[in-house]
Amino acid sequence: MTLGGIDIIVLIATLMTASTPVLLAATGELIAEKAGVLNLGVEGMMIMGAVGGFAAATATGSPVLGFLFGAVAGAVLAMVFAILTQVFLSNQTATGLALTLFGLGLSALIGKGYEGVRPPPTAKLDFGPLGDIPVLGPIFFSHDWVVYASLVLVALTWAFLKFTRAGLVLRAVGESHDAAHALGYRVIAVRIAALAFGGACAGFGGAYLSLVRVPQWTEGMTAGAGWIALAIVVFASWRPERVLIGAYLFGGITALQLQLQAAGYAIPVHLLSMAPYVITIVVLVLLSALHRHGAQAAPADLGRSFHASS
Amino acid sequence: MITLIKRPTPSRFWAYTTPLVAVIATMIAGGLLFATLGKNPVEAIKVIFWDPLFGANAAYFRSQLLVKAGPLILIAAGLAVGFKAGIWNIGAEGQYIMGAVCGAAVALAAYPAESAMLFPAMVIAGAIGGFLWGLIPALLKVFFGTSEILVSLMLVYVAQNLLAYVAFGPLKNPEGFGFPGSRNLQQYPSAHNPELIAGTGAHWGVAAALIAVIGAYILMHRHIAGFRIRVAGEAPRAARFAGVVPARLIVTCLGLSGALAGLAGLFEVSGPSGQITDSFNAGYGFTAIIVAFLGRLHPLGILLAGLLMALTYIGGDMAQLMLGLPAAAIQVFQGMLLFFLLGFDLLTNYRIRIGGARA
Numbered sequence: 001m002t003l004g005g006i007d008i009i010v011l012i013a014t015l016m017t018a019s020t021p022v023l024l025a026a027t028g029e030l031i032a033e034k035a036g037v038l039n040l041g042v043e044g045m046m047i048m049g050a051v052g053g054f055a056a057a058t059a060t061g062s063p064v065l066g067f068l069f070g071a072v073a074g075a076v077l078a079m080v081f082a083i084l085t086q087v088f089l090s091n092q093t094a095t096g097l098a099l100t101l102f103g104l105g106l107s108a109l110i111g112k113g114y115e116g117v118r119p120p121p122t123a124k125l126d127f128g129p130l131g132d133i134p135v136l137g138p139i140f141f142s143h144d145w146v147v148y149a150s151l152v153l154v155a156l157t158w159a160f161l162k163f164t165r166a167g168l169v170l171r172a173v174g175e176s177h178d179a180a181h182a183l184g185y186r187v188i189a190v191r192i193a194a195l196a197f198g199g200a201c202a203g204f205g206g207a208y209l210s211l212v213r214v215p216q217w218t219e220g221m222t223a224g225a226g227w228i229a230l231a232i233v234v235f236a237s238w239r240p241e242r243v244l245i246g247a248y249l250f251g252g253i254t255a256l257q258l259q260l261q262a263a264g265y266a267i268p269v270h271l272l273s274m275a276p277y278v279i280t281i282v283v284l285v286l287l288s289a290l291h292r293h294g295a296q297a298a299p300a301d302l303g304r305s306f307h308a309s310s
Numbered sequence: 311m312i313t314l315i316k317r318p319t320p321s322r323f324w325a326y327t328t329p330l331v332a333v334i335a336t337m338i339a340g341g342l343l344f345a346t347l348g349k350n351p352v353e354a355i356k357v358i359f360w361d362p363l364f365g366a367n368a369a370y371f372r373s374q375l376l377v378k379a380g381p382l383i384l385i386a387a388g389l390a391v392g393f394k395a396g397i398w399n400i401g402a403e404g405q406y407i408m409g410a411v412c413g414a415a416v417a418l419a420a421y422p423a424e425s426a427m428l429f430p431a432m433v434i435a436g437a438i439g440g441f442l443w444g445l446i447p448a449l450l451k452v453f454f455g456t457s458e459i460l461v462s463l464m465l466v467y468v469a470q471n472l473l474a475y476v477a478f479g480p481l482k483n484p485e486g487f488g489f490p491g492s493r494n495l496q497q498y499p500s501a502h503n504p505e506l507i508a509g510t511g512a513h514w515g516v517a518a519a520l521i522a523v524i525g526a527y528i529l530m531h532r533h534i535a536g537f538r539i540r541v542a543g544e545a546p547r548a549a550r551f552a553g554v555v556p557a558r559l560i561v562t563c564l565g566l567s568g569a570l571a572g573l574a575g576l577f578e579v580s581g582p583s584g585q586i587t588d589s590f591n592a593g594y595g596f597t598a599i600i601v602a603f604l605g606r607l608h609p610l611g612i613l614l615a616g617l618l619m620a621l622t623y624i625g626g627d628m629a630q631l632m633l634g635l636p637a638a639a640i641q642v643f644q645g646m647l648l649f650f651l652l653g654f655d656l657l658t659n660y661r662i663r664i665g666g667a668r669a
Contacts, residue, residue: 040459080649089314089660090652093398093459097599098652102645108638109347219638224467231460270475277467281450284461288454307316307660 006259012139014258017213019251020150021046021205021222025229026236026243027150027157028201033233034161035194036174038303040096041081043226044103045199046206049074051107053207054119054217063122067146067207074203075196077103082195086188089305104220114217122146122212146208151244153201158240170194174299177306187306202226224277231280235287237297246283253279314660324658329604329611332650333618339650340643349633357632358625358640371624373511377582378623380516381406381574383616385598387522388567390607391530396543397563401447401462402571403595404469405440409572410579411469411476412439414492414586417501418481421493428500432576433514440572441565443469448564452557458564466595474588481586492586495579503581515577519616522570526609539563571595600648619644 002008025042032039039045052073057066081099084090125148127141161167172180173190181187209225210217228250236242257272265272291297337359341351362371385402392399399405413436420428447461476482481492495501503513530536542549542559550556574594583590601619605611626640656662 084649084653088653088656090655094603094648095652097400098645098648101596101600102642102649105638105641105643105645109636109642112636112638224464227460227463231464234457234460268475268479270471270478274468274471277464277471281456281461281464281468284456285450285454288450288456291455307314 006256006263009135009138011252011255011259013142014255015248015252016139016143016147017251018254018258019247020147021209021213022225022229022232022250023150023244023247024153024205024208025202025226026232026247027154027240028198028205029229029233030236030238030240030243031157031170031201032191032194032198033302034174034238034299035170035191036177036299036301036304036306037085037191037195038092038096039078039081039099039195039198040093040230041077041099041103041226042198042202042229043222043224044100045074045077045202046103046209046226046229047107047220047222048077048103049203049206050210050221051111051114051206051217052203054114054117054210055110057119057207057211058114058117061120063120063211066119066211067204070207070211071200071204074201074206075199078195078199078202079192081199082192085305086191086195089307092303092305100226108219111217111219115219117217119211119215119217121215144212146204146212150205154240154244161240171299174301177301177304181306181308191306202229205229228276228280231284234298235283237287237291238299239297249283250276250280313663314656315663317659317661320658324654325606328654328658329606329615329651331654332604332647335650335654336643336647339646343639343642343646344635347635347639349629349635354629354633354635357629358622358643361628362621362624369509371628373505373509374624375617375620376511376516377513378620379616380513380519381578381594382598382601382619383519383612384515384522384574384577385567385571385595386601386605386612386616387519387526387609388570389598390602390605390609390612391526391539392563392567393602394530394543394607395539395559395563396546397560398459399444399447399462399564399567400459400599401444401465401595402567402598403591403593404462404466405443405568405571406575406578406595407466407469407473407591408443408575409436409440409569410575410583410590411473411481411586412436412572413576414495414579415476415481417495417498417580418492420500421498424500426500429503429580432501432580433573436572436576437569438572440575441569443572444564444566444568445561448561451560451564458560462564470591473586473590477586477588477590483585490588494584496581496584501580503577505581513577513581515574515581518573518577523609523613526612530609535562571598597644600644603648604651 025046029042049070053066053070056069057063081095084095085092122144124142124144130141131137169185170190173187177187209221232243232246235246254276257275261269261272337355341355344354345351389399389402413432416432416435446465447458450456450461451458478490483491483493506512538554541552542554579586597619601612601615605615622640622644629635630637
């Protein structure tokens with residue numbers, strides 16, 4: 001099925017892999033923000049996951065260990081942020097920026113020896129006859145395990161926030177840390193845990209970039225994916241199911257512009273590469289315009305430091 | 311047990327001391343980093359911080375100091391005004407690119423005509439380019455409430471792609487034998503931004519940086535507008551009662567920092583860099599964020615912080631040459647500096663008491 005030189009089935013199939021890194025990172029950031037912490041360091045944590053995952057996978061030959069290590073690398077960097085913002089009570093915006101700058105530098109330093117190396121391949125899951133179904137087969141049953149894992153993660157996050165007591169506590173901490181503190185919940189501990197989860201997800205998403213999506217290590221390879229994940233959380237009005245829509249929308253645009261480049265349209269490559277960023281801005285604007293007079297969707301204590309005395 | 315007690319007012323002593331403490335802590339942590347990379351930490355620190363100023367060939371490196379510090383200070387002076395007001399322009403890199411592209415476009419359109427009016431026209435075009443690029447997140451925030459952080463950052467990637475597009479397309483040197491990149495403005499006398507005093511590295515951008523520092527000082531510390539900006543950042547509700555119009559503040563801060571970043575880009579492209587290429591931007595827009603914080607968002611502090619940061623760039627280049635230290639190590643070093651600074655800031659706002667009740 002082609003439309004203007006573009007294969008729709010391939011487009012939808014690539015959409016799913018293209019969105020997986022941002023989907024993972026955005027889901028993690030959603031949890032952190034639901035707990036009231038704005039971590040602008042997603043980009044830094046993602047790229048640390050990308051380089052950490054890549055290094056571990058090439059060293060051990062196991063992509064699964066790579067993903068695991070990528071998640072750990074992201075979480076470790078998130079802990080730096082957690083210590084600075086939760087213990088040392090530093091400004092979250094500035095610290096997040098520092099995390100991104102630091103992560104970009106450190107990843108470039110670690111990744112020096114890995115340029116041009118190919119990582120061990122991640123196999124696509126074999127669904128047997130399901131994969132042979134026309135149209136649906138290549139779209140839904142032709143991916144590697146991480147794509148499905150990311151979908152499960154979104155579902156679990158949704159259920160966690162909606163149905164569990166722990167999810168309720170997390171939301172309480174994000175909405176009013178003073179009230180949560182007065183009820184005896186440990187605000188700082190909850191926030192640190194949320195940040196660790198966010199970092200692990202971002203690192204996992206970063207590892208997917210370097211191990212599957214590209215698959216290679218290049219300096220600065222996240223190219224703003226972490227920032228787009230942050231934008232998707234806003235776009236999703238802090239709801240996991242909408243994060244999925246946002247990430248797939250973004251992935252769709254990325255996949256489409258790559259297909260347009262491949263199809264040889266007479267649009268300069270650089271102008272096409274611009275599209276995902278421009279469209280992210282446009283979507284943010286549309287959404288902010290719609291929510292202008294509605295209820296504020298952001299957690300009420302988002303970005304505010306908690307200190308028991310104040 | 312260690313407890314933190316909030317100070318009624320931030321400590322002036324620590325406000326001035328933390329940057330120094332942070333620099334020392336970064337040197338120690340950086341030394342450890344260099345040691346793990348298999349370099350002699352003491353030598354590495356000496357090569358980065360001492361040799362460019364007082365070592366062999368220091369004369370050349372000292373002139374590079376102003377070349378690098380100029381754009382950093384110029385951008386950071388603008389950013390700091392916004393940061394004080396709680397308006398986060400983190401897209402200075404994009405505004406820098408757009409200033410350079412617009413300024414260079416004016417020069418290349420006039421080529422090869424010689425006129426004394428050309429350079430001033432380029433300066434204006436550069437400022438307008440950065441201003442308009444900074445105005446996009448400002449207007450979107452004012453009219454739709456869109457986060458200026460995300461929009462200004464997205465626009466960096468847009469600007470980067472636009473830069474690559476013009477470098478390969480409209481602004482490409484027609485006599486460049488197919489190589490990407492524009493004509494070299496250093497060979498176009500009317501458009502060249504030369505070294506003003508031989509051997510110092512000071513070009514018009516450095517002069518502009520000094521003017522920006524003085525201007526920012528007057529604005530922030532001697533003018534009612536600066537008071538309004540500071541109140542808006544520290545107590546937004548109080549500011550509204552005092553008659554501060556948030557929309558005007560947002561447009562002013564983002565427009566001003568955009569214009570200054572655009573100027574920095576213009577002076578770079580017409581001076582030290584010389585031409586528009588797809589890799590023309592060197593990350594000054596992001597490093598300037600560190601400079602602004604290291605300088606405590608104070609114009610004079612930014613002046614010193616800009617020089618220090620420029621030193622790490624030059625020292626980093628030297629360490630790369632002489633010790634084989636990877637270029638990225640300096641980026642890590644700069645990131646660590648910001649971490650330590652933000653962490654030690656605790657001492658400015660809180661008193662630490664050892665012993666006492668658990669908070």
